[in-house]
Amino acid sequence: NAGVTQTPKFRVLKTGQSMTLLCAQDMNHEYMYWYRQDPGMGLRLIHYSVGEGTTAKGEVPDGYNVSRLKKQNFLLGLESAAPSQTSVYFCASSPIHLAGYNEQFFGPGTRLTVL
Amino acid sequence: GENVEQHPSTLSVQEGDSAVIKCTYSDSASNYFPWYKQELGKRPQLIIDIRSNVGEKKDQRIAVTLNKTAKHFSLHITETQPEDSAVYFCAATYTGFQKLVFGTGTRLLVSP
Numbered sequence: 001n002a003g004v005t006q007t008p009k010f011r012v013l014k015t016g017q018s019m020t021l022l023c024a025q026d027m028n029h030e031y032m033y034w035y036r037q038d039p040g041m042g043l044r045l046i047h048y049s050v051g052e053g054t055t056a057k058g059e060v061p062d063g064y065n066v067s068r069l070k071k072q073n074f075l076l077g078l079e080s081a082a083p084s085q086t087s088v089y090f091c092a093s094s095p096i097h098l099a100g101y102n103e104q105f106f107g108p109g110t111r112l113t114v115l
Numbered sequence: 116g117e118n119v120e121q122h123p124s125t126l127s128v129q130e131g132d133s134a135v136i137k138c139t140y141s142d143s144a145s146n147y148f149p150w151y152k153q154e155l156g157k158r159p160q161l162i163i164d165i166r167s168n169v170g171e172k173k174d175q176r177i178a179v180t181l182n183k184t185a186k187h188f189s190l191h192i193t194e195t196q197p198e199d200s201a202v203y204f205c206a207a208t209y210t211g212f213q214k215l216v217f218g219t220g221t222r223l224l225v226s227p
Contacts, residue, residue, distance in 0.1 A: 031213065040124075042204060042219040043159070050213055058214070059117075090158065101147040101166060102208050102215055106158040 001026050004107035006091050012113045013081045021076040021110050023091030031094045032074040033058075033104065034066060036087040043090065049074055081114045088112075117142065117209045121218025128195050129226055136221045138205035139187040145207040148181060148188045149215070153202045162203075163190070195225045 007022045023032065034046040045058030049068040063085060065077045074093075078085060088111050092104040118141045128134050140148075146167035151159035165172045165179045165188065172179050176195075181188040192199055202222050206215040 033214065040219065042121075043217040045214060045216075048214055059216075099146070099166075101164070102213065103147075103149065103161065103164065104215060106151075106160070108158050 003027065004091055004093055004105050006089075006107040006110050008110060009108065010111050012115065013078075014115050015082060017081050018077070018079050019081065019112075020078075021089055021091075021112075023074045023076070023093075023107055024072055025093040025105075025107075026072065027093060027095070027105070028071070029093035029105075030071075030096045031102070031104075032068065033092040033094075034064070034074065034076045035090045035092065036060065036085075037090060037109075038087050046076065046089075081112075083114045086112060086114045117216045119205060119207050119216050119218045121205050121221060123221060124219065125222045125224070127224045127226065130195060130197060132195055132225075134192045134195055134199070134223055134225075136190045136203055136205070136223075137187060138189070138207075138218050139185075140207040140216075141186065142207070142209055143183075143186065145209065147208040148179070149206050150177075150179060150190050151204045151206070151217075153204065153220075155201075159204060192223075195223075197225050197227055199223060200225045 004025045033048040035043040047066040049055045052071045091107040094104045121138045149164035152162045153159045178191045202220045205218040
């Protein structure tokens, strides 16, 4: 199993450009997440999904949109990139646990620079 | 609100010493507390977790303790080695257990 994969690994954008980050998991997990990681600020949740066709806002959703059309894929879109969105983006997935033990598995990350 | 505080932000120890990282959480309903290790340029990796029905859990040189009354939990690493050098994140479940809130991380440096 590949686990959680992310595409692309690196990307440089100019202000105002758009792009989509792709996250894929082959573990049949219900839950998927997008985080951004900035120096000194840990992992901040952007959006998440608890199942195919459903999404919800996290802590820092502004400037991002997401879609979960297939269970195994979770897309993160930037419609008009800004320098403040320069960051490392991590995707994660977790299975449903009846008792709520939310064990998350992370992808390798995407390093995005917006000039 | 949803909050996890983590201390210290940096920790330097000599090889063979012990290291302790502490976290506090705000939601008394939280029931799952994982710890992740992130090496430079890599993804966060789960190293140990503890559930709310347990007070302590050990796995070789690492252990985690949980005090539900005080709403804090700690990571203990004994006999530290240079390869333990990394950033460590604590987390706690929130919102119907559908998501985790992470602490801001502790950079651990183990000197030979």
